[in-house]
Amino acid sequence: MFPILVVSILKESWYPFFFRLARIWSKFILIGMGFAYKIKRDQKPEKGKSYMFVANHTSMADIMLMLVSVKSPFVFVGKAELAKIPLFGFFYKRTCILVDRSSAKSRHAVFLRAQKRLKSGLSICIFPEGGVPEEHIELDTFKDGAFRLAINHQIPIVPITFGDNKKRLSYTFFSGGPGRMRVKIHKFIPTAGLTIEDTKVLNAQTREVISNQLQLFNPNSKVSQVVFDSATLD
Numbered sequence: 001m002f003p004i005l006v007v008s009i010l011k012e013s014w015y016p017f018f019f020r021l022a023r024i025w026s027k028f029i030l031i032g033m034g035f036a037y038k039i040k041r042d043q044k045p046e047k048g049k050s051y052m053f054v055a056n057h058t059s060m061a062d063i064m065l066m067l068v069s070v071k072s073p074f075v076f077v078g079k080a081e082l083a084k085i086p087l088f089g090f091f092y093k094r095t096c097i098l099v100d101r102s103s104a105k106s107r108h109a110v111f112l113r114a115q116k117r118l119k120s121g122l123s124i125c126i127f128p129e130g131g132v133p134e135e136h137i138e139l140d141t142f143k144d145g146a147f148r149l150a151i152n153h154q155i156p157i158v159p160i161t162f163g164d165n166k167k168r169l170s171y172t173f174f175s176g177g178p179g180r181m182r183v184k185i186h187k188f189i190p191t192a193g194l195t196i197e198d199t200k201v202l203n204a205q206t207r208e209v210i211s212n213q214l215q216l217f218n219p220n221s222k223v224s225q226v227v228f229d230s231a232t233l234d
Contacts (some may be wrong), residue, residue: 001021001024001027005021005025005107006197008021009094009095011051012120013094013120015036015073015075015122016073018095019067019074019205020072020073022095023067023068023071024177025064025067025122026063026064026065026067026068027068029229030064030065030068030181033061033169033178034177034179035061035178035179035181036178036180036181037069037180037181037182037183038180038181038182038183039044039068039069039183039185040151040182040183040184040185041156042184042186042187043156043158043186043187043188044185045070045071045158045187046122047072049072049155050118050121050122050123050153051072051074051108051123051155051157051158051188052123052126052147052150052155052156052158053066053070053074053123053125053126053145053160054125054126054128054139054142054146054158054159054160054206055125055127055159055160055161055162055210056129056131056161056162056183056210056214057131057133058126058131058132058133058162058166058170059132059162059165059166059168059169059170059171059173060163060169061165061168062127062132062165065165065181065183066125066160067163068162069160069183069185070123070125070161072123073122073123074095074122074124074125075095075097075114075117075122075123076095076097076121076125077096077097077099077110077125077126077145077146078096078097078099078127079098079099079131080099080100082098085234097110097113097114097117097124098125111149111152114153115152115153118153118155119208123155124146124155126145126146126149126151126195127143128143128145128146128147128203128207129140129143132171134141135166135171138166138209138214138218139207139211139214141207142203142206142207144200147199147206148196148199150202151194151195151198151199151202152192152196154191154192154194155191156188156189156190156191157186157188157191157202157206158186158188158189159185159186159189159206159209159210160185160186160210161184161210161213161214162181163181163182163183163184163218164179164180164181164182164184164185164217165181168181182217184217186209186210186215189202189205189206195223
């Protein structure tokens with residue numbers, strides 16, 4: 001698919017075409033690796049509307065599973081370091097919004113680029129943990145960037161839970177194997193009327209939805225709870 005993918009990224013306005021191709025590529029990758037994904041949706045995105053998709057980040061397969069799970073074109077916001085990966089990085093840096101988390105200037109630029117994509121009718125996808133947590137951590141704390149963006153643009157949050165990715169294809173060598181990948185797309189969390197002061201509450205609300213579903217998927221796992229005191233909320 002390389003030649004067609006290259007053509008699809010020549011113009012920014014052609015991104016929806018690239019997105020459809022990327023979804024096909026993702027299905028081939030997942031099925032070819034022996035993963036049988038099952039997606040349950042409590043609510044579906046409406047055509048022509050923008051959303052903020054957020055999910056727990058556990059595996060190298062998260063990107064492919066996200067592309068398969070969501071049909072509405074969206075743009076990933078991700079770490080700039082991934083652009084160094086051979087071949088994958090070529091497309092990654094031309095189609096995603098890259099952020100250097102150590103640079104305040106880079107983080108600010110993300111908001112500007114995201115605003116441009118949202119105005120063009122696309123959605124945004126962010127893994128709010130900011131990276132894949134260590135193997136023993138089921139769900140890490142969430143960073144605020146995705147929620148500030150959603151509030152600033154008054155777009156709904158779409159919480160998504162990946163139930164099995166860590167045990168299917170983690171960052172630990174010689175681990176994982178073929179099997180099912182369960183996905184739950186939850187009811188959307190509206191941001192209409194919220195202000196930037198509501199960021200922490202929205203963050204905690206979203207994390208709780210994903211945390212509760214993880215415990216339903218894997219009853220024996222332990223997901224740490226995040227409690228915000230009044231000082232944090234201020």
